[in-house]
């Protein structure tokens with residue numbers, strides 16, 4: 255049993271099945287990620303867990319509390335960063351934070367202290383006096399995250415925290431998430447950035463069309479697909495003419511030539527270098543560099559979901575505008 | 576205590592951000608004022624200010640509360656900031672009361688604009704102020720709840736405005752403010768008696784001019800029934816429409 259247990263959760267909007275019978279559990283203190291393209295059902299899942307939407311069926315237990323029956327009790331111990339920066343446009347940063355803290359019944363002294371601390375931590379001290387609507391996208395995102403943690407929640411829900419913001423703010427936000435983990439918080443994050451999931455999540459669930467297709471640590475996910483070994487060689491000339499000879503001489507190998515002056519040797523087994531080097535040497539070809547190419551989580555995602563990684567990337571750009 | 580802090584801050588934020596904004600204050604004053612003047616000019620002294628006063632007060636409350644509430648809530652819904660209130664650890668009833676209270680206070684203050692104006696012309700000492708205040712409060716509460724009900728149904732700010740006018744204007748003509756209910760066509764009379772404003776106006780008429788259809792206790796009871804009914808309707812609609 256984790257700190258969050260979701261079982262057979264389902265959500266339909268009329269004909270559309272947004273979340274289709276998913277089950278997962280989050281361990282205390284871990285960063286758990288939902289990775290999937292737009293429309294996969296990430297926000298729908300979060301909304302059911304935080305009480306903004308009612309499940310069609312299924313069970314959600316958060317910190318031992320039935321979140322469907324007793325959502326107000328759950329809401330006291332969770333922090334929420336929605337996919338949109340929905341703070342109050344006319345209010346300044348400081349007042350926004352204080353207001354959000356007051357919703358959790360935090361005393362005026364305490365909430366002003368927390369608000370100051372958070373503004374400083376997020377480099378927003380100066381901006382704290384300006385109305386929210388004058389903020390850049392990255393600043394808005396940071397303040398929205400600050401508002402989500404001002405009441406010191408046990409469990410934090412982050413819906414696409416870094417989508418569509420500048421690289422520097424995104425980097426700061428990822429650092430902060432890792433910091434929060436160090437403080438012992440449990441974090442549920444959704445993203446469609448594969449590298450982000452890989453970098454910060456302890457465990458990742460691939461979600462596509464409302465279904466979880468795979469779940470595990472990055473290492474487990476990597477091992478779950480049959481992997482090929484790849485070595486890239488940097489050469490002093492093209493080897494188009496001897497490609498076949500190379501393939502015939504080295505057992506179980508395939509050779510690809512992605513660009514002039516380099517080649518990829520691909521095999522199901524580990525590749526021994528010396529026979530390749532010897533052969534190339536005998537042809538008078540110099541090898542400047544040989545590098546093993548490790549499979550990435552992206553390769554695993556593509557293999558498991560059948561979705562091209564470029565589809566995720568394209569959506570990134572769209573959202574970024 | 577925690578609920579109280581949340582409640583007070585929701586109310587305070589609305590007052591600071593909406594009700595105390597200069598355009599809204601001036602709207603709250605100019606609107607009742609211009610209606611008062613218009614009625615005075617139109618009647619050319621045939622009708623006494625006293626007879627007009629209850630209608631003007633009821634109208635000021637109705638317009639002040641319904642539109643303010645419907646528009647501000649629809650606005651917060653659209654910018655999704657309202658979600659923050661729905662995911663806060665406070666019950667929906669607390670939230671509803673905190674949200675309507677700002678509009679209610681705003682409406683009550685609006686109601687006394689015509690009173691201040693009238694005080695320059697006539698002697699108001701004969702009015703039963705206790706009952707008048709009770710009536711104004713009840714009209715403000717029912718109007719605010721009506722505004723909330725409209726907000727739950729509207730998606731856009733302009734829709735909220737259209738809906739609230741759709742309700743308010745017929746209500747004005749059917750509640751006995753301009754046309755006494757006994758002079759209304761027979762088919763319309765039953766509708767009149769389904770409107771909370773009818774009873775609110777009747778209390779005001781009784782307290783200010785002494786002419787009313789029902790006695791104040793009956794009217795107040797009916798208003799309380801309307802309040803309860805509208806409150807539960809609002810709660811139910813929020814739960815089914817906003818928590819999908």
Ligand SMILES: Nc1ncnc2c1ncn2[C@@H]1O[C@H](COP(=O)(O)OP(=O)(O)O)[C@@H](O)[C@H]1O
Pocket residue numbers: 267270271272290291292293294295296297298299819
């Ligand atoms: N309120 C709604 N009404 C109807 N369909 C919805 C609603 N919210 C989400 N959906 C649909 O549910 C699916 C999942 O959406 P969502 O959970 O927002 O995905 P994600 O957050 O992964 O991008 C989409 O097909 C979306 O169109």
Ligand SMILES: [Mg+2]
Pocket residue numbers: 293296297298337413414
């Ligand atoms: Mg989403």
